[in-house]
Amino acid sequence: xxxxxxxxxxxxxxxxxxxxxxxxxxxxxxxxxxxxxxxxxxxxxxxxxxxxxxxxxxxxxxxxxxxxxxxxxxxxxxxxxxxxxxxxxxxxxxxxxxxxxxxxxxxxxxxxxxxxxxxxxxxxxxxxxxxxxxxxxxxxxxxxxxxxxxxxxxxxxxxxxx
Amino acid sequence: xxxxxxxxxxxxxxxxxxxxxxxxxxxxxxxxxxxxxxxxxxxxxxxxxxxxxxxxxxxxxxxxxxxxxxxxxxxxxxxxxxxxxxxxxxxxxxxxxxxxxxxxxxxxxxxxxxxxxxxxxxxxxxxxxxxxxxxxxxxxxxxxxxxxxxxxxxxxxxxxxxxxxxxxxxxxxxxxxxxxxxxxxxxxxxxxxxxxxxxxxxxxxxxxxxxxxxxxxxxxxxxxxxxxxxxxxxxxxxxxxxxxxxxxxxxxxxxxxxxxxxxxxxxxxxxxxxxxxxxxxxxxxxxxxxxxxxxxxxxxxxxxxxxxxxxxxxxxxxxxxxxxxxxxxxxxxxxxxxxxxxxxxxxxxxxxxxxxxxxxxxxxxxxxxxxxxxxxxxxxxxxxxxxxxxxxxxxxxxxxxxxxxxxxxxxxxxxxxxxxxxxxxxxxxxxxxxxxxxxxxxxxxxxxxxxxxxxxxxxxxxxxxxxxxxxxxxxxxxxxxxxxxxxxxxxxxxxxxxxxxxxxxxxxxxxxxxxxxxxxxxxxxxxxxxxxxxxxxxxxxxxxxxxxxxxxxxxxxxxxxxxxxxxxxxxxxxxxxxxxxxxxxxxxxxxxxxxxxxxxxxxxxx
Numbered sequence: 001x002x003x004x005x006x007x008x009x010x011x012x013x014x015x016x017x018x019x020x021x022x023x024x025x026x027x028x029x030x031x032x033x034x035x036x037x038x039x040x041x042x043x044x045x046x047x048x049x050x051x052x053x054x055x056x057x058x059x060x061x062x063x064x065x066x067x068x069x070x071x072x073x074x075x076x077x078x079x080x081x082x083x084x085x086x087x088x089x090x091x092x093x094x095x096x097x098x099x100x101x102x103x104x105x106x107x108x109x110x111x112x113x114x115x116x117x118x119x120x121x122x123x124x125x126x127x128x129x130x131x132x133x134x135x136x137x138x139x140x141x142x143x144x145x146x147x148x149x150x151x152x153x154x155x156x157x158x159x160x161x162x
Numbered sequence: 163x164x165x166x167x168x169x170x171x172x173x174x175x176x177x178x179x180x181x182x183x184x185x186x187x188x189x190x191x192x193x194x195x196x197x198x199x200x201x202x203x204x205x206x207x208x209x210x211x212x213x214x215x216x217x218x219x220x221x222x223x224x225x226x227x228x229x230x231x232x233x234x235x236x237x238x239x240x241x242x243x244x245x246x247x248x249x250x251x252x253x254x255x256x257x258x259x260x261x262x263x264x265x266x267x268x269x270x271x272x273x274x275x276x277x278x279x280x281x282x283x284x285x286x287x288x289x290x291x292x293x294x295x296x297x298x299x300x301x302x303x304x305x306x307x308x309x310x311x312x313x314x315x316x317x318x319x320x321x322x323x324x325x326x327x328x329x330x331x332x333x334x335x336x337x338x339x340x341x342x343x344x345x346x347x348x349x350x351x352x353x354x355x356x357x358x359x360x361x362x363x364x365x366x367x368x369x370x371x372x373x374x375x376x377x378x379x380x381x382x383x384x385x386x387x388x389x390x391x392x393x394x395x396x397x398x399x400x401x402x403x404x405x406x407x408x409x410x411x412x413x414x415x416x417x418x419x420x421x422x423x424x425x426x427x428x429x430x431x432x433x434x435x436x437x438x439x440x441x442x443x444x445x446x447x448x449x450x451x452x453x454x455x456x457x458x459x460x461x462x463x464x465x466x467x468x469x470x471x472x473x474x475x476x477x478x479x480x481x482x483x484x485x486x487x488x489x490x491x492x493x494x495x496x497x498x499x500x501x502x503x504x505x506x507x508x509x510x511x512x513x514x515x516x517x518x519x520x521x522x523x524x525x526x527x528x529x530x531x532x533x534x535x536x537x538x539x540x541x542x543x544x545x546x547x548x549x550x551x552x553x554x555x556x557x558x559x560x561x562x563x564x565x566x567x568x569x570x571x572x573x574x575x576x577x578x579x580x581x582x583x584x585x586x587x588x589x590x591x592x593x594x595x596x597x598x599x600x601x602x603x604x605x606x607x608x609x610x611x612x613x614x615x616x617x618x619x620x621x622x623x624x625x626x627x628x629x630x631x632x633x634x635x636x637x638x639x640x641x642x643x644x645x646x647x648x649x650x651x652x653x654x655x656x657x658x659x660x661x662x663x664x665x666x667x668x669x670x671x672x673x674x675x676x677x678x679x680x681x682x683x684x685x686x687x688x689x690x691x692x693x694x695x696x697x698x699x700x701x702x703x704x705x706x707x708x709x710x711x712x713x714x715x716x717x718x719x720x721x722x723x724x725x726x727x728x729x730x731x732x733x734x735x736x737x738x739x740x741x742x743x744x745x746x747x748x749x750x751x752x753x754x755x756x757x758x759x760x761x762x763x764x765x766x767x768x
Contacts, residue, residue: 003627004192010167011193018171065635068191069215102224103216104190 005067009037012106019108025115027056029108038063041077042111046155050119051147055080055155059114060090061107071101074110081150083121083132092117093127168195172256174263184252187245190225191216195252196245198612201238204228210237211608218600232566242613442476449476561610564603569596586625594632601628670713 009031016029028043040061046052058077064070074097076090084093096105096113126132134143170185189196191212198210206225208216214232216224221231439452445463450472462469564584569577569592577595578588586602588595602625609615 007167007194008192011169014167015169015171018169066215068212069219102222102227103212104224
């Protein structure tokens with residue numbers, strides 16, 4: 001059972017390395033330690049023209065032993081201001097990580113999904129009410145400046161300090 | 163398939179459709195080539211095991227989320243066969259393609275024997291996926307010497323080297339007019355399988371391991387093939403292809419090659435006696451007559467050419483009856499068109515698909531596990547097309563699947579009994595037993611869906627592995643829980659300590675305030691003197707603040723002994739506030755009375 005996970009993770013690792021060039025917003029996706037394939041990290045880059053531009057957002061990915069059947073647990077390590085991300089814990093509210101997970105997803109595709117979640121927030125199911133309220137009130141400018149501030153505060157520059 | 167981590171992107175970019183094929187033959191869940199492919203109502207295909215595991219948790223298709231259930235899935239036999247065979251020939255095909263795409267400079271000028279060796283090493287090394295090992299992978303001199311470009315060589319390899327290619331070979335034969343001889347071969351290959359004396363033994367035993375049904379084919383009928391011998395050789399001579407033809411196309415060459423293999427095999431197998439004068443060439447491994455050795459070496463092997471007369475590997479020819487060897491040593495030309503790696507096809511002649519054709523010669527071994535009665539009739543190596551899948555056969559009943567149980571409705575005893583019936587362990591609590599039953603049901607039922615089912619013993623082995631993994635998993639989870647508990651406890655303690663400290667600080671502040679309030683009238687006569695010039699509370703406030711801060715910092719220091727790091731920040735904060743207070747008091751007093759700042763200065767020094 002667990003060997004199946006390892007096989008699959010190894011496979012994903014190799015696929016990730018091969019596809020590295022095709023995903024501009026995913027700077028890094030790899031196991032934290034070479035000998036532990038069940039604990040990964042990823043670094044998302046804020047897309048240009050978004051409020052997250054220039055930010056490097058670190059993700060922590062924990063893979064369960066029955067992985068493709070059960071979804072991985074992903075959270076933001078870097079503090080990020082986003083309606084669907086808990087500001088303190090970094091928990092992500094994304095349907096494909098919860099109810100809509102299917103084994104056909106891969107870590108790579110999930111990371112891409114999270115990356116696109118950054119630019120397409122879903123304020124109706126918020127984990128960060130303040131950010132969501134701004135959006136719900138239609139205060140895009142306020143929201144953007146808030147996001148920009150937090151991005152500048154946490155995600156730009158100090159990325160080396162983990 | 164235990165080692166190689168494969169991916170559709172392994173294929174060169176030029177062969178996009180191969181990538182497509184590869185990716186479509188993969189299970190979306192495990193990303194491996196399909197094993198025991200099943201199709202759901204929505205026509206998505208998965209490994210039986212993977213989809214069963216998924217459907218245990220959720221009843222929807224992983225690819226399109228359409229609601230579905232285990233009962234609605236069907237075996238996809240054809241796809242499974244395709245995936246199996248694709249997996250068999252994948253690495254070789256890949257190597258060949260890669261070489262064709264980026265030709266190595268070595269390939270062309272190197273003389274055949276070296277080329278041969280390098281090739282075989284290459285392939286062995288690069289095909290960890292293939293369970294069966296080729297004894298020898300050789301290329302006939304015709305192929306090497308006459309091929310002028312790499313593609314040709316590559317084709318030659320495909321045609322000749324790969325034992326997996328025998329799958330094609332056999333298929334072709336099936337459709338060829340040689341059918342009756344095909345049967346003949348099955349019977350005649352018995353001796354080859356049984357005579358385990360020479361260098362081919364390894365391969366033989368290995369191949370018998372991998373093709374499950376080998377033992378069933380051991381008893382063979384030696385007499386039956388005698389009548390057809392002349393026909394076979396006749397055909398052989400007639401159909402012996404010119405070298406050019408061999409390379410003309412992949413299909414035709416396999417076809418022709420197979421027919422020659424068939425016939426030659428049919429003609430040589432009659433009694434297992436080792437030829438006396440035959441030796442193996444130290445360079446090319448071909449069987450050659452002993453007196454001819456030096457000539458062969460000088461003229462061909464050392465000269466970089468291949469001997470057109472003696473092209474059959476020693477390991478193969480030495481297994482043949484003396485009469486055949488005599489024929490071979492006398493007139494090597496008789497076997498000139500026999501492709502050397504025939505032995506790879508010989509090692510697995512007992513493939514069950516063909517055995518069906520000759521029922522009399524293949525009695526079922528009674529030793530076969532009783533519960534795994536499904537026969538790999540259509541199981542191995544592309545022999546399936548020969549026998550239409552659904553010929554009315556009394557044998558091979560569809561194996562009984564293990565029905566799903568509702569574990570909550572069973573008590574321990576019943577569950578234990580169920581496990582016992584299946585021959586599983588019965589230890590552990592109910593949760594473990596239920597999980598064990600579910601796991602076994604999954605892999606057993608998945609195995610039932612396979613066209614290459616594993617024997618029960620392997621499933622049992624898998625169960626043992628699962629047991630160990632489960633135990634380990636439990637342990638890990640236990641440790642994780644303990645660590646989490648400890649962390650929570652520590653946090654609670656820290657929180658409590660903070661709370662207590664805050665409390666103490668408040669108390670101290672209150673007490674100090676009270677004290678200061680009591681002290682101020684008598685203790686500070688100068689302030690009372692000058693009290694008209696300023697607000698009366700200022701000196702008191704400054705005093706009380708100083709005392710307050712002093713007490714707080716004292717208590718903070720006490721805690722700091724315990725949680726130095728934890729409170730370093732707090733202490734700093736307290737100090738800062740102290741400083742601020744001091745300055746404020748100073749400012750206040752300077753604006754009012756200059757003599758005032760004495761008491762606050764003394765306080766922090768304690």
